[in-house]
Amino acid sequence: MNYQFTLPDFPxxxxxxxxxxxxxxxKLFQDGILVSRANENGRPFLITAASGxxxxxxxxxxxxxxVPVLEIDGIQYDVVEKLTWFQYVICCVPLLLIFFGGALGGGLGAVASSINLQIIRTGGSATGNYLKVLGITLAAFAFYFLVAYIIWGV
Known part of the structure; x- marks a missing residue:
């Protein structure tokens, strides 16, 4: 996913x-140019200021x-807004498949939850994003029960 943002030190x-x-x-891009990384511990991005x-x-x-945060001089800057607790709950509902189907359900739930977390941050209307998340969640459950029926005849 791509996330655009600004930093106060680089207006x-x-x-x-x-x-x-x-x-x-x-990967970090500054004004469309890929920012290089240092080889030292933590692999920081080397951002060039206007002063050089x-x-x-x-x-x-x-x-x-x-999505990580960027730490510059001990101050953490958010790349994207933090999600609220109910957004996390809604996005992570597919993880309940762990209780139904062990590894298969857990893997499918993890994939669906990560897709939901990406969708909830995309542009567009909030209602549309919530409907997409609901659709992915329902599809994950339906797909799991379909596979379980085919494999085990449950």
Missing amino acids: DSTFEMQTSVWTGRS DTVKAYPKPRYMDV
């Missing part, structure tokens, strides 16, 4: 972070989120 720059749910890797100075921005994981 004239637009940043975009690309994150992969599957690998956990992130280089600022280190460390990507840090956020609990229960697939």
Whole structure:
């Protein structure tokens, strides 16, 4: 997913972070140009300021989120807005498949939940996003019960 944001220390720059749910890797772009990373511990992004100075921005994981925050000089900056508790609950309902189907249900639930977390952050109407999340959740449950019926004849 791609997330556009600005940083207070760089008012004239637009940043975009690309994150992969599957690998956990992130790429940062400053005004459309890929920002390089240092090889030191934490692999910080090396952001160039207007003055020519280089600022280190460390990507840090956020609990229960697939989008990291950027830490610059000890201050954490959100790349995207934090989700509310009920948005997490709604998006993670497919994880209940763990209780129905063990590994198969858990894997399917994890994939559906990660898709839901991405959908809830996309642009467009909130109602549309919630309907998409509901659709993905229902599809995950239906797919699990279909596979369970085919495999085990339950």
